Amino acid sequence: MPQKRRSQSWMELKQAGNQCFRAGQYGEAVALYSQSIQQLEKSGQKGNEEDLAILYSNRAASYLKDGNCNECIKDCTESLKLVPFGYKALLRRASSYEALERYRHAYVDYKTVLQIDWNLPAAHDGVNRMTKALTDIDGPSWREKLPPIPSVPMSVKESRAQAASSASQQNSMVDNNKKAPGPAAVKKAKALKEQGNAFVKKGDHKAALEKYTESLGQDPTEVTTYTNxxxxxxxxxxxxxxxxDCDEALLMDSANIKAFYRRAQAYKELQNKESCIKDLNSLLKIDPNNIAAQKLLQEAQKMK
Structure with missing residues (x-):
């Protein structure tokens, strides 16, 4: 008789979902995260709120990548019910609200994130975009029409500050476990990045790759090193x-033009037409006159 195949644990399903997400297989990631959520909820284990919150937030990220903003918002809201003021869930929900032109709600989420961690560029950029959009729509009195902005408890701010001091701020799908760089590491990382830049100018991309990797080993929070x-x-x-690498850059800076463009190039080479076009449209919303993006979009639209 054939042996019965062992069913995967919720953790194994989560890890498989993370792998699919990194590979750009967002539909498969959603299915795996859904199975993981189902298993964890059925287990009845106490104290699993944080694990479930991460799973909902990860599935939300997959929905967001696929352009399913309504489902992303639902999952982020579930995640925030389990662990209030989770900044990743707030950022992902804000991005979805923004994509759906629900700018007031997006503004509130971006501002809430800044209460948690003032040093997140994606939240600052989001607030700036929403301020401009709401001013255009509602005029100088736009703030009067905002929903209430929740007050973040001091304990949440202190917890985030403590995490930021011992972990990098690259918001990957896996646990943050890289130490925040000190001044010496930042200086060394900059020197290594400059060496990488010099190799790129010479056309030696393999040598440049090695230098950029060494640089990120010193300072994993530098966005331009990822795009380089x-x-x-x-x-x-x-x-x-x-x-x-483009995913990492966009998690740290949601309006990074180089990350959108280079990810679109990668999607094009991988024959992922839909994701390629989506990234280029996102880029052109930020920079409508980007000729390179316009040209690549025309090429992508001709793909079969």
Whole structure:
């Protein structure tokens, strides 16, 4: 008789979902996270609120990548019920609200994130975009029409500050476990990045890749090093690795034009027409006159 196949645990399903997410397989990631959520909820384990919150937030990120903003909002809201003031869930919900042109709700979530951590560029950029959009719509009195902005408890701010002091601020789908760089590490990382830049100018992308990787080992919070390394990965036809670096850059800076463009290039090479076009449209909302993006969009639209 054939052996019965062992069913995967919720943790194994979560890890498989993370792998699919990094590979740009967002539909598969949603299915795996859904199975993981179902298993964890059925287990009846006490104290699993944080794990469930992460799963809902991860599935929300997958929905967001696929353009399913309504489902993203639902999952982020569930995550926030389990663990109030989770900044990743707030950022993802804000992005979905923004995409649906629900700018007041997006503004509230972005502002809430800034109460939690003032040093997140994505939240600052979001607030600036929403301020402009709401001013255009409602005029100088736009603040009067906002929903209430919740007050973040001091304990949440202190917890985030403590985490930021011992972990990098690259918001990956896996646990943050990289130490925040000190001044010496930042200085060394900058020097290594400059060496990488010099290799790129010479056309030696393999050597540049090595320097950028060393630089990120010193300082994993530098956005431009990820986009620079993504360029090297593209040149070396390592397209999935380029996707991963662009994902990291966009998690830290949701309006990073180079990250959108290089991720679109990677998607094009991987024959993922829909994701390629989506990234280019996102880029062109930020920079409508970007000629390179306009040209790549025309090429992508002709893909079969």
């Amino acid at each position: 390394r993504a360029l090297c990965y593209l040149s070396l036809k390592m397209y999935k690795e380029a996707l991963s």
